[in-house]
Amino acid sequence: MTRERRQAAACANGRAAWGRKSAAGKAGSARNALRHGLSVPLLADPATSAEVAALAEAIARGDATGDAPDEAAEFAELAQQIAEAQLDLVRVRRARHELTCAALADPDGVPDGASSRTAGEKARRLKRAEEIANHKGPWASVLGHISAQLRKPPSGADKLGRILGDLAPRLAAMDRYERRARSRRTRAAAAYDLKKMYLRLGQP
Amino acid sequence: MNAHPPAKVPDAVSPPPVALAFSQPPERMAFFGPPPLLEGEDSEAYGDLLARVSAAIRPNDILEEIWLRDFLDLAWEALRWRRLKAALVNGAMSEGLIGSSVERAYARALAFRLEEVERIDRMIASAEARRNGVLREIERHRATLGQELRRLLPQAEDAVFEVVESPPAAAGVM
Numbered sequence: 001m002t003r004e005r006r007q008a009a010a011c012a013n014g015r016a017a018w019g020r021k022s023a024a025g026k027a028g029s030a031r032n033a034l035r036h037g038l039s040v041p042l043l044a045d046p047a048t049s050a051e052v053a054a055l056a057e058a059i060a061r062g063d064a065t066g067d068a069p070d071e072a073a074e075f076a077e078l079a080q081q082i083a084e085a086q087l088d089l090v091r092v093r094r095a096r097h098e099l100t101c102a103a104l105a106d107p108d109g110v111p112d113g114a115s116s117r118t119a120g121e122k123a124r125r126l127k128r129a130e131e132i133a134n135h136k137g138p139w140a141s142v143l144g145h146i147s148a149q150l151r152k153p154p155s156g157a158d159k160l161g162r163i164l165g166d167l168a169p170r171l172a173a174m175d176r177y178e179r180r181a182r183s184r185r186t187r188a189a190a191a192y193d194l195k196k197m198y199l200r201l202g203q204p
Numbered sequence: 205m206n207a208h209p210p211a212k213v214p215d216a217v218s219p220p221p222v223a224l225a226f227s228q229p230p231e232r233m234a235f236f237g238p239p240p241l242l243e244g245e246d247s248e249a250y251g252d253l254l255a256r257v258s259a260a261i262r263p264n265d266i267l268e269e270i271w272l273r274d275f276l277d278l279a280w281e282a283l284r285w286r287r288l289k290a291a292l293v294n295g296a297m298s299e300g301l302i303g304s305s306v307e308r309a310y311a312r313a314l315a316f317r318l319e320e321v322e323r324i325d326r327m328i329a330s331a332e333a334r335r336n337g338v339l340r341e342i343e344r345h346r347a348t349l350g351q352e353l354r355r356l357l358p359q360a361e362d363a364v365f366e367v368v369e370s371p372p373a374a375a376g377v378m
Contacts, residue, residue: 038305059265059267080265084242086235087235093237097240161292164324193345193349194348
């Protein structure tokens with residue numbers, strides 16, 4: 001087997017081994033990013049574009065002057081990068097906050113209107129646990145205690161703790177978006193400061 | 205910093221937060237995002253913490269204002285998770301304290317809540333690492349501008365203090 005064929009086979013095997021296989025699964029995966037909308041470019045929304053422009057203008061105010069148009073354009077460009085990253089960061093944080101608030105507002109502690117499904121599943125589990133507890137077997141008292149706990153509506157710290165567990169994968173995905181936006185903002189701000197320093201020192 | 209903790213662990217039945225009195229101008233709220241308060245959290249304590257952090261950092265430009273809000277929100281988040289962890293362990297302890305020593309009840313509570321406690325510990329560490337990163341950004345920003353000022357200082361001194369030539373052949377004239 002030649003090296004190229006071996007590489008091609010490895011690539012094909014790799015592609016076949018990862019991801020969902022069924023049409024429904026693939027359709028579900030394709031919708032993942034749409035759930036929070038964080039992969040949509042920030043400037044696609046006209047309202048957010050205006051906010052980006054306003055923030056960029058506020059950042060570059062005093063540095064991007066009309067005396068040196070080239071310098072002003074460079075400052076404006078860097079300020080635009082900082083503004084985009086900052087508002088991206090705000091968007092991620094807002095999405096994460098809204099997700100947590102929605103779950104807290106739900107009586108069962110689940111977001112996205114999944115309450116009825118969760119409640120049904122919980123009722124089935126409770127019924128099964130009570131059936132076993134009624135047999136008076138060795139675990140009857142433990143199961144009775146568990147079912148009593150499950151019947152209590154979640155509240156306070158218990159509820160938030162449970163919500164964090166349920167939302168962990170989605171919150172982790174949002175953390176990744178936040179890290180990327182934060183690192184873009186750091187790089188852009190460092191470049192802006194350097195530009196400012198060199199300009200004041202009269203160096204290119 | 206003597207920070208105010210979030211008032212209590214959020215509860216879904218608590219009333220919504222009252223109107224906030226922030227020291228940051230409202231027209232800039234879009235740039236920073238809404239305050240990250242959950243239901244039941246004390247908005248006054250958040251406003252107070254904002255005022256204290258503002259007084260300590262004293263932002264010089266809009267970039268520093270952005271970092272200030274970042275720092276505040278991450279500090280608030282870390283405090284929230286610390287309180288949540290304490291509330292979870294205390295709740296589990298109070299259930300198992302009867303007829304048992306405090307240490308044993310704590311161990312049981314920790315074992316019972318271990319998964320949640322570990323998750324919350326990771327969230328605290330993440331919030332604190334990001335909070336410290338924000339401080340480094342402010343330091344870097346100020347150091348860059350400080351470096352600029354240090355290098356500009358000799359030029360400024362040269363401009364202000366001109367070298368005065370001494371009058372030639374002054375010697376011998378008495």
